[in-house]
Amino acid sequence: MQVSPPGSRGPSYSREGSILLPYDRALYQIFADQAALLVEKKTDRTRSFSHILSAPNDADMFRPSRACWNQMQKALNRLSAKNSGYVIKADIANCFGSINQHTLVNHLDSIGYPSALKNALDAMLVLNAGDRNSRGLLQGMFPSDLFGNFYLNPLDEFFKDLGVASVRYVDDLYIFATSLVGAEEIVRALTIKLRDYDLSLNEAKSKLLKSKSLVIEEPDLEKLFAEAVEDFDDEDEIDSDYGFQSEWNDNNGDDDSEDDGGNDEDREIRATKRLFDSISEFPIHAEKIERFCLPLFSAAGSEHAIRYVLANFARRPAMSQIYCSYLAPFLQEKNVLKSLKALLASADLHYDWQRMWILAALLTAEKRDEDVVSLALKFYKEGRMHEALRAVAAVVVAKHGTFSRQKELFDNYGISGSTLQTAVLYGSRYFQKDMRSAARKSWSGHSPTHALVAESIR
Numbered sequence: 001m002q003v004s005p006p007g008s009r010g011p012s013y014s015r016e017g018s019i020l021l022p023y024d025r026a027l028y029q030i031f032a033d034q035a036a037l038l039v040e041k042k043t044d045r046t047r048s049f050s051h052i053l054s055a056p057n058d059a060d061m062f063r064p065s066r067a068c069w070n071q072m073q074k075a076l077n078r079l080s081a082k083n084s085g086y087v088i089k090a091d092i093a094n095c096f097g098s099i100n101q102h103t104l105v106n107h108l109d110s111i112g113y114p115s116a117l118k119n120a121l122d123a124m125l126v127l128n129a130g131d132r133n134s135r136g137l138l139q140g141m142f143p144s145d146l147f148g149n150f151y152l153n154p155l156d157e158f159f160k161d162l163g164v165a166s167v168r169y170v171d172d173l174y175i176f177a178t179s180l181v182g183a184e185e186i187v188r189a190l191t192i193k194l195r196d197y198d199l200s201l202n203e204a205k206s207k208l209l210k211s212k213s214l215v216i217e218e219p220d221l222e223k224l225f226a227e228a229v230e231d232f233d234d235e236d237e238i239d240s241d242y243g244f245q246s247e248w249n250d251n252n253g254d255d256d257s258e259d260d261g262g263n264d265e266d267r268e269i270r271a272t273k274r275l276f277d278s279i280s281e282f283p284i285h286a287e288k289i290e291r292f293c294l295p296l297f298s299a300a301g302s303e304h305a306i307r308y309v310l311a312n313f314a315r316r317p318a319m320s321q322i323y324c325s326y327l328a329p330f331l332q333e334k335n336v337l338k339s340l341k342a343l344l345a346s347a348d349l350h351y352d353w354q355r356m357w358i359l360a361a362l363l364t365a366e367k368r369d370e371d372v373v374s375l376a377l378k379f380y381k382e383g384r385m386h387e388a389l390r391a392v393a394a395v396v397v398a399k400h401g402t403f404s405r406q407k408e409l410f411d412n413y414g415i416s417g418s419t420l421q422t423a424v425l426y427g428s429r430y431f432q433k434d435m436r437s438a439a440r441k442s443w444s445g446h447s448p449t450h451a452l453v454a455e456s457i458r
Contacts, residue, residue: 032143398427
């Protein structure tokens with residue numbers, strides 16, 4: 001859905017891949033942090049298996065999705081062995097986009113979430129929704145994962161009250177029934193219950209099957225996943241969570257991932273390659289396979305998916321961040337750099353954030369490329385483009401531009417608002433000494449954020 005006027009808030013299109021500006025994202029995370037323990041206490045972990053909180057000192061908010069998924073599979077196997085009837089595999093249509101924000105906030109209020117935070121969170125969610133009647137959560141962020149999973153907790157309670165066995169992973173539901181008649185009654189009751197929360201069943205993705213056949217619905221794919229998991233031992237801190245929440249690697253190859261002799265087969269990723277190559281056999285699971293395999297290929301330094309990623313980049317905008325994160329270490333390959341440059345200038349990319357992630361990848365390049373710098377400078381000056389893209393473009397110009405390009409960036413500091421000005425100040429860390437010092441002294445007093453950035457540069 002196109003947003004009018006373009007760039008008024010967020011990317012020029014409302015989905016997919018919408019992101020918040022840094023200040024809003026930090027605030028959203030604070031709201032989630034204050035709710036997390038309350039939510040976890042009220043979540044039935046015998047029925048809900050997604051987004052389990054990690055240990056307090058862990059860098060990530062949740063345990064790895066792979067571990068949570070394995071727990072769910074074990075529960076399904078156990079219930080399938082005990083139940084000889086049927087299982088309803090139910091999918092909720094556009095779940096995150098349909099969530100009633102006021103219902104969510106009132107639900108939080110009922111478990112003891114502080115009123116001051118509740119009111120502020122409510123206001124923030126409404127603001128992010130624009131004119132969409134207080135519906136929906138932006139996806140790809142830990143807070144939305146927490147709140148979205150919590151919003152569906154009443155379904156777990158509903159099935160418990162009915163005395164029906166159920167398993168849930170976010171909006172994927174597995175409900176066990178002893179007979180076809182019982183399954184029909186459950187579906188009717190579920191449909192009514194979903195309406196209470198402004199949700200509806202996605203009939204196209206839902207199905208009824210024998211409970212014994214549940215674990216072998218797609219045995220070949222599950223076997224490939226299981227073998228790929230074994231590629232990496234339990235000590236490998238590698239995950240493929242939705243949204244690719246890991247920190248962006250801007251170390252220009254300073255990590256020690258090349259210490260294994262340069263042969264990705266040494267990391268025993270042959271099974272991961274077989275899983276990735278099965279996308280043509282299981283096209284409806286392409287995104288699940290990509291999100292699982294690409295971070296593993298990155299960790300192993302494997303070029304196995306380069307051709308696939310470049311071929312699919314333009315038509316898979318929601319995967320832009322993961323694609324670019326995977327491609328960034330291979331910029332020394334001429335076809336990768338050439339292809340990313342072509343995509344950056346291409347009219348086939350319809351979303352500002354696609355170019356933003358390409359620039360973020362190119363920012364990690366060791367060598368300057370004048371074509372990239374020229375395009376980045378053009379994006380920075382283009383007022384119709386989103387601030388997030390223009391901010392990353394400014395940093396690219398600062399880092400890889402010649403002195404004259406850096407000076408042009410310096411001279412254009414005043415053309416835009418505080419977000420871009422902060423980006424230019426941050427980029428001044430790459431300026432030559434005198435111009436860097438002048439930037440810090442001239443701009444550090446423009447805002448508290450500027451003061452912090454200037455101090456870190458100093």
